Amino acid sequence: MTNTLILLRHGQSEWNQKNLFTGWVDVRLTDQGRAEAKRGGELLAEAGLLPDVLHTSLLSRAIQTAHLALDSADRLWVPVRRSWRLNERHYGALQGLDKAETLEKYGEEQFMEWRRSFDTPPPALDDASEWSQADDPRYADIDGERPRTECLADVIDRMLPYWEQSILPDLNAGKTVLVTAHGNSLRALVKHLDGISDTDIAGVNIPTGMPLVYDINADGTPNGAGRYLDPEAAAAGAAAVAAQGKGA
Numbered sequence: 001m002t003n004t005l006i007l008l009r010h011g012q013s014e015w016n017q018k019n020l021f022t023g024w025v026d027v028r029l030t031d032q033g034r035a036e037a038k039r040g041g042e043l044l045a046e047a048g049l050l051p052d053v054l055h056t057s058l059l060s061r062a063i064q065t066a067h068l069a070l071d072s073a074d075r076l077w078v079p080v081r082r083s084w085r086l087n088e089r090h091y092g093a094l095q096g097l098d099k100a101e102t103l104e105k106y107g108e109e110q111f112m113e114w115r116r117s118f119d120t121p122p123p124a125l126d127d128a129s130e131w132s133q134a135d136d137p138r139y140a141d142i143d144g145e146r147p148r149t150e151c152l153a154d155v156i157d158r159m160l161p162y163w164e165q166s167i168l169p170d171l172n173a174g175k176t177v178l179v180t181a182h183g184n185s186l187r188a189l190v191k192h193l194d195g196i197s198d199t200d201i202a203g204v205n206i207p208t209g210m211p212l213v214y215d216i217n218a219d220g221t222p223n224g225a226g227r228y229l230d231p232e233a234a235a236a237g238a239a240a241v242a243a244q245g246k247g248a
């Protein structure tokens with residue numbers, strides 16, 4: 001017996017479009033991002049994958065995406081659980097910087113180390129920065145220390161307790177679970193589910209707005225590989241993410 005987990009990265013955001021490092025900066029979806037989110041919900045409805053519960057991060061781009069996708073699937077009424085533990089990785093002092101300019105300034109090796117290494121975080125973001133979340137009320141009472149920068153290993157450390165204590169129990173209650181989150185918080189969960197090595201995860205990118213479906217066993221392991229509902233579009237989207245920063 002397995003239960004259905006649906007992972008959905010938010011649609012294109014305003015800073016995805018501008019090619020800026022985003023992290024915990026709370027930007028909204030673009031028109032394209034809203035269309036991607038609606039299409040994601042249509043794909044779920046066409047596949048008969050109707051969520052019974054929603055888990056989102058505390059960031060507007062994921063919350064907007066969930067709302068649009070659930071509306072397309074006529075499931076706006078499902079219960080919602082939100083957590084900072086599903087937030088995008090905190091990009092530290094890179095938040096707000098242009099990816100292409102950062103690549104140009106620091107070179108490919110340093111750019112990729114900060115962007116895709118497993119355990120090297122960017123420099124920490126000063127609380128006085130305009131892109132800091134030091135004064136953001138949504139983090140006033142979070143169950144953990146508010147990060148000033150994160151690497152993927154840090155994201156896994158703060159995301160897995162939520163996976164085990166909040167998402168997996170919903171799955172084992174027989175619910176179809178929709179998780180709307182972010183490129184790197186979903187890379188963290190996919191790494192865990194698929195047993196991807198610390199090295200190989202650097203080559204994994206999550207496309208925007210495309211449902212990724214897993215059949216999950218009671219112990220939290222996947223029964224087979226995850227599957228995108230539109231594999232061709234997913235491959236093109238992942239390639240576009242990989243190309244960000246390279247002037248693409």
Ligand SMILES: O=C(O)[C@H](O)COP(=O)(O)O
Nearest residue numbers: 020021022023088115183
């Ligand atoms: O936070 C961001 O900049 C993006 O959502 C993810 O960026 P990345 O694909 O460069 O990690």
